[in-house]
Amino acid sequence: KNEVEQSPQNLTAQEGEFITINCSYSVGISALHWLQQHPGGGIVSLFMLSSGKKKHGRLIATINIQEKHSSLHITASHPRDSAVYICAVRPFGNEKLTFGTGTRLTIIP
Amino acid sequence: IAGITQAPTSQILAAGRRMTLRCTQDMRHNAMYWYRQDLGLGLRLIHYSNTAGTTGKGEVPDGYSVSRANTDDFPLTLASAVPSQTSVYFCASSAGRANSPLHFGNGTRLTVT
Numbered sequence: 001k002n003e004v005e006q007s008p009q010n011l012t013a014q015e016g017e018f019i020t021i022n023c024s025y026s027v028g029i030s031a032l033h034w035l036q037q038h039p040g041g042g043i044v045s046l047f048m049l050s051s052g053k054k055k056h057g058r059l060i061a062t063i064n065i066q067e068k069h070s071s072l073h074i075t076a077s078h079p080r081d082s083a084v085y086i087c088a089v090r091p092f093g094n095e096k097l098t099f100g101t102g103t104r105l106t107i108i109p
Numbered sequence: 110i111a112g113i114t115q116a117p118t119s120q121i122l123a124a125g126r127r128m129t130l131r132c133t134q135d136m137r138h139n140a141m142y143w144y145r146q147d148l149g150l151g152l153r154l155i156h157y158s159n160t161a162g163t164t165g166k167g168e169v170p171d172g173y174s175v176s177r178a179n180t181d182d183f184p185l186t187l188a189s190a191v192p193s194q195t196s197v198y199f200c201a202s203s204a205g206r207a208n209s210p211l212h213f214g215n216g217t218r219l220t221v222t
Contacts, residue, residue: 035213
């Protein structure tokens with residue numbers, strides 16, 4: 001079992017829909033990252049959080065430390081949001097990140 | 110523009126050849142990382158460096174070596190390439206504090222034939 005599990009693996013939605021991508025992990029962590037990777041493109045850091053909730057534009061990231069779970073939400077989704085979204089965690093006592101395999105999101109106009 | 114530059118963007122390499130992937134950052138970040146990304150697998154750490162002059166092994170270090178002679182540069186060398194090293198390679202950096210965000214390069218797509 002991977003330390004970091006993402007769901008769903010693939011998600012297709014209509015433009016304007018509210019999107020939720022989930023990340024569960026099995027170890028205690030000091031931080032969780034959400035990353036975005038466009039097709040053929042580089043990787044961009046969206047959020048880094050260790051508690052609570054963060055918001056940037058139409059993106060919202062939440063984390064529940066007790067339940068070892070994080071969600072990434074996209075409001076009013078747009079075709080340009082189509083990308084792979086990757087969750088990564090930094091376990092306690094470990095400087096290095098463990099990555100999920102990503103969620104491929106496709107937003108249809 | 111501040112960031113991380115990787116070179117080359119892509120490369121086709123014959124098995125057995127030596128290859129160095131270059132990575133340079135201008136953010137004065139202490140920590141640098143090399144990852145490989147393969148279909149169906151998460152990013153996997155190859156080697157890392159917490160500060161200039163030091164390096165460490167990641168999850169999949171075999172067949173790769175790195176050096177960190179200064180803060181800005183972190184080259185990754187494949188001494189004798191094998192087809193299983195066909196992958197997309199990403200260099201990343203961070204300020205090195207526990208909750209510092211990661212900055213990624215645009216990747217190098219390497220095909221070993």
